[in-house]
Amino acid sequence: MELTNFRSYESTCVDLEPGFNLIVGRNGQGKTSLLEAVYCLSALGSHRAPTSASMIRHGEERAVVRARGVSAGRNLVVEAEIVRGGGIKVWSNKQRVGKGARDRTLTAILFSPEDLELVKGGPEERRRFLDQAAVRARPVTAVDRQEFEKGLRQRNGVLKAAKSNPRALKQLDVWTEQVAASGAAVVTNRLQALAQLLPAVRRRYRQLAAAEPPELVYQASWTDGPVESSLRGITMALMESMVATQSRDLEATSTLTGPHRDDLLIELGGSGARLYASQGEQRSLALSLRLAERDVAAEVHGEEPILLLDDVFSELDQHRRGRLGELVSTSGQTIATATSAESLPLKAGRQLLVERGRLSEVE
Numbered sequence: 331m332e333l334t335n336f337r338s339y340e341s342t343c344v345d346l347e348p349g350f351n352l353i354v355g356r357n358g359q360g361k362t363s364l365l366e367a368v369y370c371l372s373a374l375g376s377h378r379a380p381t382s383a384s385m386i387r388h389g390e391e392r393a394v395v396r397a398r399g400v401s402a403g404r405n406l407v408v409e410a411e412i413v414r415g416g417g418i419k420v421w422s423n424k425q426r427v428g429k430g431a432r433d434r435t436l437t438a439i440l441f442s443p444e445d446l447e448l449v450k451g452g453p454e455e456r457r458r459f460l461d462q463a464a465v466r467a468r469p470v471t472a473v474d475r476q477e478f479e480k481g482l483r484q485r486n487g488v489l490k491a492a493k494s495n496p497r498a499l500k501q502l503d504v505w506t507e508q509v510a511a512s513g514a515a516v517v518t519n520r521l522q523a524l525a526q527l528l529p530a531v532r533r534r535y536r537q538l539a540a541a542e543p544p545e546l547v548y549q550a551s552w553t554d555g556p557v558e559s560s561l562r563g564i565t566m567a568l569m570e571s572m573v574a575t576q577s578r579d580l581e582a583t584s585t586l587t588g589p590h591r592d593d594l595l596i597e598l599g600g601s602g603a604r605l606y607a608s609q610g611e612q613r614s615l616a617l618s619l620r621l622a623e624r625d626v627a628a629e630v631h632g633e634e635p636i637l638l639l640d641d642v643f644s645e646l647d648q649h650r651r652g653r654l655g656e657l658v659s660t661s662g663q664t665i666a667t668a669t670s671a672e673s674l675p676l677k678a679g680r681q682l683l684v685e686r687g688r689l690s691e692v693e
């Protein structure tokens with residue numbers, strides 16, 4: 331893999347091996363940046379920066395990441411170009427990869443310390459997790475999401491306009507119907523993604539923690555009862571809920587119930603993990619969610635995605651570290667970072683030391 335003007339890397343070439351690769355280095359030396367470089371080839375963007383431009387080395391105009399590998403028995407060359415003011419472009423064997431065709435590029439799943447928010451943070455993180463899983467399994471679901479967001483914006487616009495001009499209310503029913511229909515598609519996609527992920531999350535947690543696995547339950551903001559399973563049933567329930575809260579919606583000038591207010595409840599030992607699980611348990615849960623995401627992606631693509639583990643070992647106890655080590659040693663390509671190799675449960679196939687944006691091999 332080659333990096334040019336990527337964060338603190340000026341020009342670097344690195345060989346990674348198909349098994350377990352370990353990047354060690356002190357704080358601020360460029361460990362996360364290296365994982366970010368692999369990740370952006372897969373996700374067409376950074377996991378930690380809202381705009382691609384922050385990945386360009388200070389004072390430069392353009393960054394390039396190039397990776398060579400083998401995918402499904404074919405040689406694959408994936409290249410990302412990030413231009414200041416121009417966003418990120420990715421090519422796979424010279425063919426441009428669009429947002430909707432990410433299955434043509436390499437697939438990487440990243441676990442970073444920020445992922446603790448999946449468990450500890452607000453519902454938005456978990457909704458995004460489900461939506462991303464849905465898009466990975468079926469890229470067309472991105473369209474449902476866009477339709478829903480468009481409808482929601484329009485409906486909220488009408489609610490706002492109606493404050494000063496009651497005639498605007500005539501438009502409300504049309505958008506309520508649109509939001510119910512597109513929202514039902516979004517919910518259905520999430521439920522399908524959850525059904526795929528759930529067994530994998532439970533299996534991964536059991537392996538990692540050697541403890542009772544979590545329960546994951548979709549929590550709808552638009553019904554008190556169990557969530558309907560048919561598209562029609564969900565559409566009806568969303569309609570009913572929006573009609574029932576219409577006066578409150580008008581007061582708040584926004585749509586108060588719907589998929590944009592839903593959550594994914596994660597329960598460990600019968601209580602909500604967000605409030606009751608310990609730090610290490612939350613970390614293990616978040617890691618299980620990502621590992622499950624990788625399992626599902628492997629099923630979908632017929633190939634193990636690259637696993638990127640940013641500083642994961644330091645937070646886990648010795649047992650969990652050991653089990654993660656076993657897990658990693660039996661699956662495809664992994665790139666992990668650590669500040670020191672000492673407490674690591676397994677020997678890396680390739681170990682690299684990073685110092686101020688320079689990589690060197692450690693024997």
Ligand SMILES: Nc1ncnc2c1ncn2[C@@H]1O[C@H](COP(=O)(O)OP(=O)(O)OP(=O)(O)O)[C@@H](O)[C@H]1O
Pocket residue numbers: 336337338339355356357358359360361362363364384385386387388669
């Ligand atoms: N666009 C950029 N241009 C130049 N340097 C940058 C850029 N973005 C970040 N850096 C610097 O790159 C360095 C490495 O950052 P990185 O997050 O990769 O470190 P790290 O090895 O993961 O550290 P830690 O162990 O603290 O997580 C930091 O000192 C950061 O200030």
Ligand SMILES: [Mg+2]
Pocket residue numbers: 361362363640641
């Ligand atoms: Mg880091």
